[in-house]
Each structure stands twice: as structure tokens, then as C-alpha cells.
Amino acid sequence: MNSKTVQVNLPNSRYDIVINDSRFDFESIKELLINRKITIVSNTTVAPLYEEEVRNQLFNYTNCIYTIALPDGEEYKTQKSWSQIVDFLADKNFNRSDLLISLGGGVICDMTGFAAATWMRGINFIQIPTSLLAQVDASVGGKTAINHVNGKNLIGAFHQPQAVIINTSTLSTLPKREFRSGLGETLKYGLINQPKFSQWLKKHSSNINAQDLPTLTKLIAKCCQYKAQIVQLDEKESGIRAILNLGHTFAHAIETYTHYKTFSHGEAVAIGMVMAAELSYLLKSSTHNLRKELIKHLQDFNLLTMLSKDINAKKLVELMRLDKKVINNKHRLILLKSLGDAYIQANVCEEDILQAIKNCQY
Ligand SMILES: NC(=O)c1ccc[n+]([C@@H]2O[C@H](COP(=O)([O-])OP(=O)(O)OC[C@H]3O[C@@H](n4cnc5c(N)ncnc54)[C@H](O)[C@@H]3O)[C@@H](O)[C@H]2O)c1
Known part of the structure; x- marks a missing residue:
């Protein structure tokens, strides 16, 4: 059994990310669970796989546990699903001493976190991420959100969890495509500021692609x-x-x-990172070699790197205007000087963005 704990220390909160490769390890956070009223928020795919195991473990600490299983998919990361959760909490008289637990991928983590942030102006919650993407990213850091028809994650709040419990063996049931999608976010850390991590990923790429559990546990930690x-x-x-x-x-x-139907989030992020590399080149921040190196790196993990020409590039630029980082129609984007050196570029003009997108279409 491999186990690791990562601490998150923030001015107003401190919590552990407990990573175990064979079980949901609640023992070190039992103080958060004893005699609490708990609602587990999951979906109709993940609940049948892991809800019983989680519930049985939680029964060691409390006997009041409810579960909601929402429909599965990014298209359900909506105000309606959020309402379902808070209506349930209202019905069961949940108050600030009670606890929400997410059990699922990033969609469930984000929605549960947002319900926890908003119910009674904020109640405690624990993340149990079960997809690779949620284990390496969505469950950590306190960004919670639901989508609006105008765009992704437009309704949200910062609300830190009290703990994150990761059982990496849950990845054995994750569809292969979703696993690859999670690798998109994983590779991101090497690209932004951890070049040694990119080398580590390259060295262990065959073990990672084969989903070797000890390697994945190290990678997630x-x-x-x-x-x-x-x-x-x-x-x-x-x-x-x-x-x-x-x-x-x-x-x-x-x-x-x-x-939200054609690409998973991580697949879209992989293509988006190539576009960012192309834009960095157009703005003379990097050499053209950067895009080639990045594409090779992404391909080592079977990730998509280009977008079909059927997608209207101009329309994409219009949609980018809805991004929370756009101020007075000036785009603020994350670009790359080299692999492992990202920077924030303000005032990017739309013609350059359009050209970068077009250069990444086939
Ligand atoms: N809050 C943040 O900081 C942050 C960061 C990155 C991404 N996100 C959000 O995360 C979401 C994407 O997360 P995702 O890629 O996990 O998508 P997801 O939650 O839709 O999960 C992908 C699919 O895998 C299924 N699944 C999850 N775990 C499984 C398991 N162990 N076995 C079988 N099936 C399993 C899910 O039910 C779903 O069908 C997006 O909404 C994105 O905005 C948030």
C-alpha cells in the first residue's frame, strides 16, 4: 500500500490531501466526520461503483449519511443540479455543523463545492475526486462553480474544502479517454513552471500510459x-x-x-495549450520550435493537438470574450516562453488570437 499526504496551508484554512492507492483513508481526518450529518453528492456513474464503499467507511464515524446521485455530464453542471442539491439540504435540515462530500469527477467536485459555498453562506465539505483530472486539479484549491448558458464556470465562489481524500485505485474504472483527458491537466504543471516534472513524465510515460498504480500515486502527489x-x-x-x-x-x-459534447475538458486544454504556444510564437515570446516540442510531448500521452477546420475560429474568439480574465475586450492570456516557463500576457489583440487558432486547425 502506498500513501502520501500533501498539506495546503492558507491564511484562513489548512487542510490535508490524503492519497492512498487502495482505499478511502478517512482515519487521519476522523475529527471532521464524527457524529456529523453527511450528504454524499455523486452521479449515476460513480455512485454505483464507489458510494457503498465510501458509506461503509464513513459508518465508522457517523450513522447519518444521505446520498444524491445527479445525472452524469458537464451539461448537468447547471443551476438546476445546484438547486437539486440545496433543495435536498433544505429538506434534511442541513446547517453549518453538517458536511457535504463530493464523490466523482471534476463536475461533481465543482458543483458540490459551490453548493457548500452557498448553502447558509458556506458549510464544510470534503472532496473525494475519482477522475484523474479531479485528483490532480479540480479537487484542490477551492475554486467551485457551475456553468451558465453563456459560458463555463461563470457562476462560482472560492470555498476551500476541509480535506481531499484520494483513492488512486478508483482510476481503474475510469474510461481510457477520461484518463487521457486528466493527463492534459497533469502535463500543464510541467509546462507552466516545473520543467523537471516534464522530464519525470517523459521518463515514466510508459508506466503512466499503462496506469501503473504506484507511478500514478506519485504523479498525483x-x-x-x-x-x-x-x-x-x-x-x-x-x-x-x-x-x-x-x-x-x-x-x-x-x-x-x-x-461540451465533442471534447472532454482535458482534451480541449491540450489543444488550447498548443494554441497558447502558437500565440507565444506569433507575439515573438518563443521560438516556433516550442510548438513542435509541445506537440511531441502531448503525443507521448496520446493527447489531441489540433482542431478541425470545421470549427469557426472567429466564433471561438467571440466566445473567448466571455472569459473572466477579459477586461474591456482586452484579452489576458497565459503564454509560454519555453516549456516550463509560463507568463501572463495582458492586452492581447483578437487578430493575433484568431491567427493562432487558425494555425492550429487542420
Ligand atoms: N475547480 C477547479 O480548480 C477545476 C480545475 C480543473 C477542472 N475543473 C472542472 O472539472 C470538470 C472536468 O472534470 P472531469 O474531467 O473529471 O470530468 P467529469 O466530472 O465529467 O468526469 C468524467 C467522466 O468520468 C466519470 N468518472 C469519474 N470518475 C470515475 C471513475 N473512477 N470510474 C468511472 N467513471 C468515472 C464521470 O462520471 C464522467 O462521466 C470541468 O467541469 C472543469 O471545469 C475544475
Whole structure:
């Protein structure tokens, strides 16, 4: 059995990310659970796989446990699903001493976190992420959200969890495509400021692609550590935390354009990172070799790197205007000087963005 703990230390909260490769390890956080009223929020895919195991473990600490299983999919990350959760909490008389637990991928983590942030102006919650993407990114750092018809994650709040419990063996049931999607966010850490991590990923690529559990447990712990370091520097994303969004403004536009049906989030992020590299070249921040190197790196993990010409590039730029980082129609994007050196570029003009997108279409 492999087990690791990563600490997140913030001015107003401190919590552990407990990573175990064979079980949901609640023992070190039992004080948060004893005699609590708990609602587990999951979905109709993950609940049948893991809810019983989680519930049985939790029965060691409390006997009042409810479960809601929402429909599965990014298209359900909506006000309606949020209402379902808070209506349930109202019905069961949940108050600030009670607890929400997410059990699922990033969609469930974000929605549960947002319900916890908003119910009674904030109740405690614990994340149990079960997808790779949620384990390396979405469950850590306290960004919670639901989507609005105008765009992704437009309704949200910063609300830190009390703990994150990761059982990496849950990845055995994750569809292969979703696993690859999680690798998109994983690679991001190497690209933004951890070049040694990119080398580590390259060295272990065959074990990672084969989903070797000890390697994945190390990989997830490293990613949580990197994310924690950045969140500790800038919890509310007023500066450096924005670099975690490498490729994301492009990705969110791609996802909105395709109604969340054609690409998973991580697939869209991988394409978005290539567009960011291309734009860095157009703005003379990097050499053209950067894009080639990045594409090779992404291909080592079977990730998509180009977008079909059927997608209207101009429309994507319009959708990018909805991004929270756009101020007075000036785009603020995360670009790359080299692999492992990301920076924030303000005042990017739309013609350059359009050209970068077009150069990444086939
Ligand atoms: N809050 C943040 O900081 C942050 C960061 C990155 C991404 N996100 C959000 O995360 C979401 C994407 O997360 P995701 O990629 O996990 O998508 P997801 O939650 O839709 O999960 C992908 C699919 O895998 C299924 N699944 C999850 N775990 C499984 C398991 N162990 N076995 C079988 N199936 C399983 C899910 O039910 C779903 O069908 C997006 O909404 C994105 O905005 C948030």
C-alpha cells in the first residue's frame, strides 16, 4: 500500500490531501466526520461503483449519511443540479455543523463545492475526486462553480474544502479517454513552471500510459504539491494562480462552441495549450520550435493537438470574450516562453488570437 499526504496551508484554512492507492483513508481526518450529518453528492456513474464503499467507511464515524446521485455530464453542471442539491439540504435540515462530500469527477467536485459555498453562506465539505483530472486539479484549491448558458464556470465562489481524500485505485474504472483527458491537466504543471516534472513524465510515460498504480500515486502527489504551492501564493487568483489556466481560455471556448459534447475538458486544454504556444510564437515570446516540442510531448500521452477546420475560429474568439480574465475586450492570456516557463500576457489583440487558432486547425 502506498500513501502520501500533501498539506495546503492558507491564511484562513489548512487542510490535508490524503492519497492512498487502495482505499478511502478517512482515519487521519476522523475529527471532521464524527457524529456529523453527511450528504454524499455523486452521479449515476460513480455512485454505483464507489458510494457503498465510501458509506461503509464513513459508518465508522457517523450513522447519518444521505446520498444524491445527479445525472452524469458537464451539461448537468447547471443551476438546476445546484438547486437539486440545496433543495435536498433544505429538506434534511442541513446547517453549518453538517458536511457535504463530493464523490466523482471534476463536475461533481465543482458543483458540490459551490453548493457548500452557498448553502447558509458556506458549510464544510470534503472532496473525494475519482477522475484523474479531479485528483490532480479540480479537487484542490477551492475554486467551485457551475456553468451558465453563456459560458463555463461563470457562476462560482472560492470555498476551500476541509480535506481531499484520494483513492488512486478508483482510476481503474475510469474510461481510457477520461484518463487521457486528466493527463492534459497533469502535463500543464510541467509546462507552466516545473520543467523537471516534464522530464519525470517523459521518463515514466510508459508506466503512466499503462496506469501503473504506484507511478500514478506519485504523479498525483506531485501534481497536488505543485497546485498547493501556487494556491498558497495566490489563493484568490489575483496574480500568479492565473498561470494554472494555461490553455484554458481557448479550451473553454472550444467546449462551449461544441456544447461540451465533442471534447472532454482535458482534451480541449491540450489543444488550447498548443494554441497558447502558437500565440507565444506569433507575439515573438518563443521560438516556433516550442510548438513542435509541445506537440511531441502531448503525443507521448496520446493527447489531441489540433482542431478541425470545421470549427469557426472567429466564433471561438467571440466566445473567448466571455472569459473572466477579459477586461474591456482586452484579452489576458497565459503564454509560454519555453516549456516550463509560463507568463501572463495582458492586452492581447483578437487578430493575433484568431491567427493562432487558425494555425492550429487542420
Ligand atoms: N475547480 C477547479 O480548480 C477545476 C480545475 C480543473 C477542472 N475543473 C472542472 O472539472 C470538470 C472536468 O472534470 P472531469 O474531467 O473529471 O470530468 P467529469 O466530472 O465529467 O468526469 C468524467 C467522466 O468520468 C466519470 N468518472 C469519474 N470518475 C470515475 C471513475 N473512477 N470510474 C468511472 N467513471 C468515472 C464521470 O462520471 C464522467 O462521466 C470541468 O467541469 C472543469 O471545469 C475544475
